[in-house]
Amino acid sequence: MNVSKINRVLVTGGAGFLGSHICERLVEAGHDVICLDNFFTSQKTNVAHLLGRPNFEVIRHDVTLPIFLEVDQIFHMACPAAPGHYQFNPIKTVKTSVMGSINMLGMAKRCGARILLASTSEIYGDPLIHPQPESYWGNVNTIGVRSCYDEGKRVAETLFMDYHRKNKVDIRIVRIFNTYGPRMHPYDGRVVSNFIRQAIQGEPITIFGEGEQTRSFCYRDDLVEGIFRLMNNEQNVIGPINIGNPSEFTIRELAELVVQLTGAKSSIEKRPLPPDDPTRRQPDITLAKKHLSWEPTIPLREGLQKTIDWFRTIDLDHYRPPTPNYV
Known part of the structure; x- marks a missing residue:
């Protein structure tokens, strides 16, 4: 083609x-x-x-x-x-x-x-x-x-x-x-959008379990x-x-970084772990590097700041939760 x-x-x-x-x-x-x-x-x-x-x-x-x-x-x-x-x-x-x-x-x-x-x-x-x-x-x-x-x-x-x-x-x-960035639906129930929305609204940030499960966030x-x-x-x-981004973070580390970058006073509240929630998640991107000459370039702190800046520009009243199942 x-x-x-x-x-x-x-x-x-x-x-x-x-x-x-x-x-x-x-x-x-x-x-x-x-x-x-x-x-x-x-x-x-x-x-x-x-x-x-x-x-x-x-x-x-x-x-x-x-x-x-x-x-x-x-x-x-x-x-x-x-x-x-x-x-x-x-x-x-x-x-x-x-x-x-x-x-x-x-x-x-x-x-x-x-x-x-x-x-x-x-x-x-x-x-x-x-x-x-x-x-x-x-x-x-x-x-x-x-x-x-x-x-x-x-x-x-x-x-x-x-x-x-x-x-x-x-x-x-x-x-x-796991991917994040501007245009995430604020009520999509994903961890990045949940944390940012909760932080900028001054609400407690909710994590599952102790927040020790890991994810790798790609901008x-x-x-x-x-x-x-x-x-x-x-x-x-x-x-x-x-x-995906092979840099691995715990959910608690993500929550603490969101609080820091937003300047929020949000506390962190723990909730029970949902069924079958993966404990670890990190991509091996060897094939992407080899065949596509690709690897991520934007670190989590920089990408989160861009995402937070976008969240501050939107009116949350213009968005509706697609389902009742969000944090």
């Missing part, structure tokens, strides 16, 4: 946190972009600034239902990703990952389009290997409350590989680790750059490839 030409590009979940930035970058590059979203956990304001552009359009549609479009590339980003949201309607979450992938892969097969799957570090479950390389098969509870998302994404990866092997569909699979710009490098590589590197 000649990536220098103008492509017709579909971005499912295109009004979401990451999807909107992918749309923005594609529009700026001159591509003809279709943003497909059902606006369950996304925000129209994320793409409002693109609506007047002649090479951008929005379609309200649920990926679990078929749709017929003519495209050259598909960024398949659609799926609730925060635990409170994907557990709100777990059956719909599985359908989004499985039926949504079948519909998008069918389109890619018909159009001869390249398609990228936004998979997740959650496919590793509560890992017994640390850090997690792509060769690790994971430690996932198939019947737990997080299984709808974890197993849904694992099946999506299976579908992508089978369409590639049997139907020669041109695929890419990226495993996304949005670094993550999106990795996605584009994987999508546009012409070396037949299809993945799966981990994209």
